[in-house]
Amino acid sequence: MLDRDTRMAILHLKRRGHGVRTIARLVQASRNAVRRVLRSGDITVPALEREETLGPHRSWVRELYADCCGNRQRVQEKLAAEGVRVSYSTLTAFCRRHGIGVTQKQRVGRYSFKPGEEMQHDTSPHTVPIAGKRQRLQCASLILCFSRMLFAQVYPRWSRFECKLFLNEALEYFQGAATSCMIDNSSVVIAQGSGADAVVASGMEAFARRFGFCFAAHEIGDANRSGRVERQFHYIENNFYAGRRFDSLIDLNAQLRAWCEKVNRRPKRVLKATPHEAFLIERPALRPLPAYIPEVYDLHTRRVSVEGYVSLHTNRYSVPTALIGRQLEVRETKDHVRIFDGHHLVATHGRIERRLNQRATLPEHHDPARWKKHPPPPLPEEGVLRAAAPELSCLVDELKRRHGGRAVRKMRQLHRIFLDYPIEAITPAVATALEYGLIDLLRIERMILRHLAGDFFRLPPPAEPGREQEE
Structure with missing residues (x-):
């Protein structure tokens, strides 16, 4: 189809006396196309009229579009199920031409503002890596x-x-x-x-x-x-x-x-x-700032736990022990957490980030007698060993230092050795072991047995030299 400029050129050349063949050669169009333009005498490009495949089904397509909640693919499937087969592009073009599911576009404006007239504020979620997370x-x-x-x-x-x-x-x-x-x-x-x-x-x-x-x-x-x-x-x-x-x-x-x-x-x-x-x-x-800007804070009400802390966003902040069970006012600022009993400020802590499950304790709120962990009492066997000999007392200290806590198993093993062997044999063996830094109780027990050999046990007689050679 010839465009508007080509149709205008055809009519202009005809008025100048050129024939159809010459005009067709100059505008590079067919002679039949030139004749159609000359017969119409109009430079307006005629609308392309085609029979639409979905033209008879326009109301049906509109109903299907509403029934399928705007899903054009389901509309195409339902049309195909009823024998009306069209491509997806044909369906979408038909919907655009007839305003089915098409929102009328609106022009956007340009806004101009005078100095100090308006400011705009908004937020947006962003995913940011911080410290590798x-x-x-x-x-x-x-x-x-x-x-x-x-x-x-x-x-x-x-x-x-x-x-x-x-x-x-x-x-x-x-x-x-x-x-x-x-x-x-x-x-x-x-x-x-x-x-x-x-x-x-x-x-x-x-x-x-x-x-x-x-x-x-x-x-x-x-x-x-x-x-x-x-x-x-x-x-x-x-x-x-x-x-x-x-x-x-x-x-x-x-x-x-x-x-x-x-x-x-x-x-x-x-x-x-x-x-x-x-x-x-x-x-x-701009509107000037006020002479005094109070600090922004978020107000909470918390009851002091039996441990002497108030909980805020999974973190705990200490207060004086005398306030246990009291309901206090907690003011959360950007950098601090201030705790009030009525109008009286009782504690000020640095603000901890939310959901870290941490505990903040001020030095004046730390009670050593209350929070000190008392070690468990020593074993009865330990008292017996310490009273038996100074060497055993030193060995007990080394065992507890090496194994930690009360060294229950080692303490009972040493107590068994003490009951099985005489103290006269145990003391020199333990002294020798401590001199060389040895605290392995099995090796100490062998040293004791070696010391007792011949005194408390019957040893086999030494073999005769000649008989040993015969054997």
């Missing part, structure tokens, strides 16, 4: 929409406590806050509703009021509304993590903060400047 972390980021200044950190979990920690640190990094903060409809910030009807949780609303901004949620599915912050997660995943090694979560966040500083000083084509340079324009329009 892959961990699932939550990456949180905040960006100023006008200057595109970025700040990001990662956390092992994401709750309102971590959200307040992050926003507090980010706003201190920017030295101010924009008028509004655009978020998605996360339950961490939103108590109920969505979009324009979203109701911000009271704790988060009070936090925003302290810094002079308000939260605003976009409609569900309208991710383009928060596109400034959404784009950065792909950049962090594919640029920051690549080729970097992290020893701990603290090391990761320190490197991520330094990376944000570097990114904020890179030129952006859309800004025709760096975010840091644009920030110099935006900073006077």
